[in-house]
Amino acid sequence: MKRKSVLYIIGTMVGLAFFWMNCQAEEIPNSQYEALPVDMEICQAEDSPIGKGFSAFQVEGHFVWGASVLQSEEDGKYYMVYSAPEGKGEYPFNQAWVYGSKLGLAVSDRPDGGFRQLGFFLNEDGFAPDTSAWDAQTVMNPHLRRFNGKYYLYYVGGREATHLPIQAKDGGRLDKRSRIQQMLCIGVISFDTFDDLRKGIFKRSQTPLLSPRTRVKPDDIVNPSPLGTQPKPDNIIVVNPSVVYRPSDGKYLLYFKGNIYDPYWRGIHGVALSDSPEGPFVPLDIPVFDLPSSDGQKLSAEDPYVWYNQKEKLFYAIFKDFTGHFTHAEPCLAIMYSKDGIHWELPKHSLFMKKELILRTGDTIKVDRLERPQLLLNDNGDPLVLYAACSIKDLNAKSDGSSFNVQIPLKKIKQTGNEE
Secondary structure: OHHHHHHHHHHHHHHHHHHHHHHHHHHHHHOEEEEOOEOOEEEEEOOEEEEEEOOEEOOOOEOOOOEEEEEOOOOOOEEEEEEEOEOOOOOOHHHHHHHHOEEEEEEEOEOOEOOEEEEEEEOOOOOOOOOOOOOOOEEEEEEEEEEOOEEEEEEEEEOOOOOOOEEOHHHOOOOHHHHHHOOOEEEEEEEOOHHHHHHOOOEEOOOOOEOOOEOOOOOOEEOOOOOOOOOOOOEOOOEEEEEEEEOOOOEEEEEEEEEEEOOOEEEEEEEEEEOOOOOOOEEOOOOEOOOOOOOOOOOOEEEEEEEEEOOOOEEEEEEEEOOOOOOOOOOEEEEEEEOOOOOEEOOOOOEEEEOEEEEOOOOEEEOOEEEEEEEEEOOOOOEEEEEEEEEOOOOOOOOOOOOEEEEEEEEEEOOOOOEO
16 A cells, blocks of 8 residues: 555656646747847938947948848858848838849848948849849848758849739729739849859849749739639738748748738738758648737738747747737737747747837837848857847838848846846
8 A cells, every 4th residue: 555655656746747847848938038238329311310330230322121140151250131222212212122122241240230231242233124034123031041051042022013914993004013012022042152142153043932822902913813712821922031941850941921901901921841942842821920819800910030949849930010919019029939830829928029229328219110030040049139120210201211220139038037
């Protein structure tokens, strides 16, 4: 009897130990990240405030926007690929990024700022009309990865749809912005060194890596799908690429955003799988990052950056929360997690970062735009620096180049709230 009691007690203790470990594992996604101060000051660009200094990258005469950074295996420096349309031309920002974004290269000895411009390497002629290739008119959304000793630059490109049928309201002509914007697809550039990239020595997609399978919209649509077609996640456009390797089966997962109308516009995200970082990628029919809202509203997200944490064996994604519905707070950057990269959940602490910058002076600056998040990760997959497109005031109607990319150092916080 005593022996049975002892075995019972031991069994109970073992069961409790497993229960405790499982509870600990479930708490892993509650880890948070604190934004550290940035080394910059607020100056004026014509009539607009703009960040300038070590932590703020900008190029004279351009709207600097999304940027992605990797450390070079060759020289140890940190290279940034960024997108930027001209900022002093005839178009305001909300048209300029569609009419002629360029991709450029910058370099720094440090990951958290001090980047200096090396020049543009794709679509250098900016707004010049060009339909010579699928990505001839505009290129944007840079996303850098390194797989199997090679660098990959995933990006979005498009050209004006002058060769496809158009269905416009009342038989009218669709505007130029829509004819370009609705042709946005995802491509990839592979290269061996960043010096090669700067010199134009790279392999580039001659056709898009991923294109929309459906083109469903009530009206004002380029090359519409047949009546009755059910829209897939890759509807009308595919933009905002983020690529991650899944260790469990050796697959590469390419996340993207499409547009859906039910009945009004909202972003919808999907994922495509491949055995190679160069594709071909096959999209799934199911949406990702798609959660029900407690108040019945459709949640709208954008700009996902997805990565895998080697230590925690989990996928994470940060993204722009348009309305604050993901975090039950104000619009911000939010975070989700997944065990397989397909099915996503919100952690207990789903707020990744508020739309604000903490300056070295101790001042906190609220900003209008903080988006296109990209991360520099350590070997385990913990974020070290956040790179985000930023404008302090509303940018859409501006023609003064008053945007910049900000580099924000991060510190990981344990569930208990202590430093790790």
